[in-house]
Amino acid sequence: MFTSLLRNRDYLxxxxxxxxxxFGTGLTTVALGLLAYELAGADAAAVLGTALTIKMLVYVTVAPIVAAYADRLPRGLFLVSLNAIRGGVVLALPFIGEIWQIYVLIAVLQTASAAFTPTYQAVIPDILPDERDYTRALSAAQLAATMETLLSPMLAAAALLVISYHWLFVGTAIGFAFSAALVLATRIPNAGATGRGGFRDRITVGMRIFAATPRLRGLLGLNLIVAAAGSVIMVNTVNYVRDTLGGTQTGVAMLLAANGFGTMLVALTLPRALDRLDARPVMLTGAATLITGLVAAIALSTADSGEWRWAAAPLVWAIAGAGTAAILTPTGQLLRRSAEPADRPALFAAQFSLSHLAWLITYPIAGWLSTATGFTTTWVTLAFIAATGITAAVRLWPRHDAEIIDAAHRFGSAQDAPRSTVAA
Structure with a gap:
């Protein structure tokens, strides 16, 4: 399925x-949760919730600004520099001893990530202009993220048997360094100039395309569902395993691996299905799957005891992973169809910010509310948010939408419109 992609050396x-x-980031995810637990104990969820809220604030604010000037930067050198910053930050994390230091370093780390991710995403369609190749690349990207979610916790679990979790941060730094070296060896075309000189126009064009495009407005609701379910996985897994199930560090890693396994199963089968099916039913099915996973998690949280929870929890976490993959895999395809090449960096950055705006809502709920009231109330609240998201997606994304609509008709004049042909 990916053979033709691997022949492209720059893409490879x-x-x-x-x-x-x-994979470096995956090791940090595990290590950061354990670091928070070491420093804060039972309040680890609140610490993680705060750290991840800082991450989302940075993502929401930084990405559109970077995209506004992406066409003025040498993208290869820019990506290498951002990897160097991220590697330096994670090397500092093992040496901290105060909770506030986590927050400062996370802010720096995620600022670099907020600039890196949309820039990287916008490079791929320039390297792979063929639609089918790009669709395969989207699936490969999701599969890579899935394999990281699956294998990183397993690698971390094995490593934690013989070393301290602090060394996982070193593994992260090595991953960033290797990534930077490969980017240096890649021929990355610089972005084409958009022709927009005004700062306001540059930072808002992606948002304006979202506002004008029904399928992208529906995507906003789906982003909310992914964030609601994902917050349970990212924020609450450590405390749920350690305090409710009485598990160990290895148990935390294995439950995260179950989530990755569910994602992998869907990511492997979805590309061929997307050749025959529209994205809308696939993504809405993923949304329904995530809500099912949240309801099952609520049922688990109400159980007082029982060894059966150790068998049920990985299944629930895997269901959440499967639903997430069904939504995220087709997302890049929707974005590509909704903008011309000159506007893709802005549109990818808008999705990056808007999707993380949803996480900015759900991360504090998962962290702070669970610390104050427990898992059941928190997960019921997140399930309600997810239900709101799927309702919005169904209503905002028409069942039958036109393939292509000229953006100028939506923005009132060709002069004011983004330079895009917007898919409805």
Whole structure:
């Protein structure tokens, strides 16, 4: 399925760079949760919730500004510099001893990530102009993220048997360094100039395309569902395993791996299905799957005791992973169809910010509310948010939408419109 992609050396190097950075980030995810637990104990969820809220604030504000000037930067050198910053930050994390230091370093780390991710995403369609190749690349990217979610916790679990979790941060830094070296070896075309000189126009064009495009407005609701379910996985897993199930560090890693396994199963089968099916039913099915996973998690949280929870929890976490993959895999395809090449960096950055705006809502709920009231109330609240998201997606994304609509008709004049042909 991916054979034709691997023949493209520039894509192969860039994809390998992505995988390297992803696995480094995956190790940090596990290590950061354990670091928070060491410093805060039972309040670890609140610490993680705050750290991840800082991450989302940075993502929402930084990405559109970077995209506004992406066409003025040498993208290869820019990506390498951002990897160097991220590697330096994670090397500092093992040496901290105060909770506030986590927050400062996370802010720096995620500022670099907020600039890196949309820039990287906008490079791929320039390297792979063929629609089918690009669709395969989207699936490969999701599969890579899935394999990271699956394998990183397993690698971390094995490593934690013989070393301290602090060394996982070193593994992350190595991943970023290798990623930077591969980007240096890749021929990355610089972005074409958009022709927009005004700062306001540059930072808002992606948002304006979202506002004008029904399928993208529906995507906003789906972003909310992914964030509601994902917050349970990212924020609450550590405390749920350690305090409710009485598990160990290895148990935390294995439950996160179950989530990755569910994602992998869907990511492997979805590309061929997308050749025959529209994205809308696939993504709405993923949304329904995520809500099912949230309801099952609520049922788990109400159980007082029982060894059966150790068997049920991985299944629930895997269901959440499967639903997430069904929504995220087709997202890049929707974005590509909704903008011309000159506007893609802005549109990818808008999706990056808007999707993380949803996480900005759900992360504090998962962290702070669970600390104050427990898992059941928190997960019921997140399930209600997810239900709101799927309702919005169904209503905002028409069942039958036109393939292409001239953006100028939507923005009132060709002069004011983004330079895009917007898919409805």
């Amino acid at each position: 190097r860039l994809f390998t760079a992505q995988v390297s950075a992803l």
